[in-house]
Amino acid sequence: MMSSHISGTADAPCKSTVRRVAAQLNRAMSEKGLALLVNHGISDDKLRAVYDAFDNFCDLPEDVKNTFRRTSPCNHGYVPPGTERFSSECVEEMRHAFNICWLDRNLPDAEVQGFQAVVTTLAQDFQKLAALLLRALASSLDLQAEYFLDSHRNMFQEGNESCMRLLYYPPFGAPPTPGVTRCGEHSDYGTFTLLAQDCEGGLEVQTSSHRWGRVGHLPGSILVNTGELLASWTNNKYPALRHRVVVPEQPKIRSKARHSIAFFVHPGNDTPITPIQCQVTEAEHCTTNNCIVKNSKSNHPKQNTIYTAYQHLQMRFRETYAS
Numbered sequence: 001m002m003s004s005h006i007s008g009t010a011d012a013p014c015k016s017t018v019r020r021v022a023a024q025l026n027r028a029m030s031e032k033g034l035a036l037l038v039n040h041g042i043s044d045d046k047l048r049a050v051y052d053a054f055d056n057f058c059d060l061p062e063d064v065k066n067t068f069r070r071t072s073p074c075n076h077g078y079v080p081p082g083t084e085r086f087s088s089e090c091v092e093e094m095r096h097a098f099n100i101c102w103l104d105r106n107l108p109d110a111e112v113q114g115f116q117a118v119v120t121t122l123a124q125d126f127q128k129l130a131a132l133l134l135r136a137l138a139s140s141l142d143l144q145a146e147y148f149l150d151s152h153r154n155m156f157q158e159g160n161e162s163c164m165r166l167l168y169y170p171p172f173g174a175p176p177t178p179g180v181t182r183c184g185e186h187s188d189y190g191t192f193t194l195l196a197q198d199c200e201g202g203l204e205v206q207t208s209s210h211r212w213g214r215v216g217h218l219p220g221s222i223l224v225n226t227g228e229l230l231a232s233w234t235n236n237k238y239p240a241l242r243h244r245v246v247v248p249e250q251p252k253i254r255s256k257a258r259h260s261i262a263f264f265v266h267p268g269n270d271t272p273i274t275p276i277q278c279q280v281t282e283a284e285h286c287t288t289n290n291c292i293v294k295n296s297k298s299n300h301p302k303q304n305t306i307y308t309a310y311q312h313l314q315m316r317f318r319e320t321y322a323s
């Protein structure tokens with residue numbers, strides 16, 4: 001498996017926990033762009049409750065679902081299959097998504113009983129876990145403890161684009177027609193992403209040698225993967241991880257639906273992404289030279305240009321949404 005396991009507790013992290021997580025995270029993020037977290041404090045029951053709530057939403061009539069549709073430039077809302085395209089090589093990406101950017105409005109609470117309560121409790125747990133990781137990240141780069149945390153304090157409030165995305169990938173009875181996939185290749189746009197998945201359903205990541213490898217599914221684990229803002233922030237010490245979700249070949253796996261929840265961690269919109277002078281080791285230098293960020297269209301407008309988190313995000317949304 002292409003990953004590292006990190007043990008730790010999210011509540012009230014003591015300095016030694018932060019330091020231990022930092023050392024493990026540093027290695028995993030710089031060499032592979034991802035880490036698998038265990039003992040992370042997010043219960044399976046809470047994840048399952050949100051998967052069920054989103055299933056109930058997807059079962060609603062089209063016209064009801066459509067009243068919750070995402071409308072640019074706001075990222076909150078329902079995104080039906082085929083609307084968002086990560087890869088220009090794919091004709092259709094088959095998934096239902098609900099981007100949750102607010103916890104207090106425009107949620108289908110009247111249509112799906114308990115929707116708001118289950119997403120809110122889960123989002124709060126993700127936020128706690130993100131805070132621990134933001135501290136660990138700062139420690140891994142020898143920065144003051146709250147260096148990253150300070151710019152991420154306003155998640156789910158005005159001026160911050162952090163988002164919890166619920167995903168449902170329908171089953172495939174037959175092999176997909178060419179160009180149809182579950183999720184085209186891309187890297188995420190923010191600082192990092194926390195990803196929970198319910199089963200083995202085709203998640204793949206690109207290694208430094210440009211090969212695609214399966215992530216597999218370690219029940220109960222949460223994957224953390226680096227995003228484009230973190231790559232720019234750290235001068236590519238932590239390169240953004242390219243990933244995709246393919247339709248599995250084996251009929252038994254392909255014919256199962258897949259659920260996942262991606263928690264995209266973003267700093268406040270006005271945060272200038274000023275590259276930090278990081279020490280890059282010889283081993284990391286090799287990894288970074290091959291790195292995915294450099295050969296993707298996902299790079300920011302100009303190398304060495306200081307831009308804000310919001311400018312970067314709006315540019316990337318324009319690339320992925322037709323609307």
Ligand SMILES: O=C(O)CCC(=O)C(=O)O
Pocket residue numbers: 165167183188195197203243244245260261262
């Ligand atoms: O469903 C997944 O496992 C990945 C989803 C993803 O990469 C995304 O929505 O950015």
Ligand SMILES: [Fe+2]
Pocket residue numbers: 186187188243
């Ligand atoms: Fe992603």
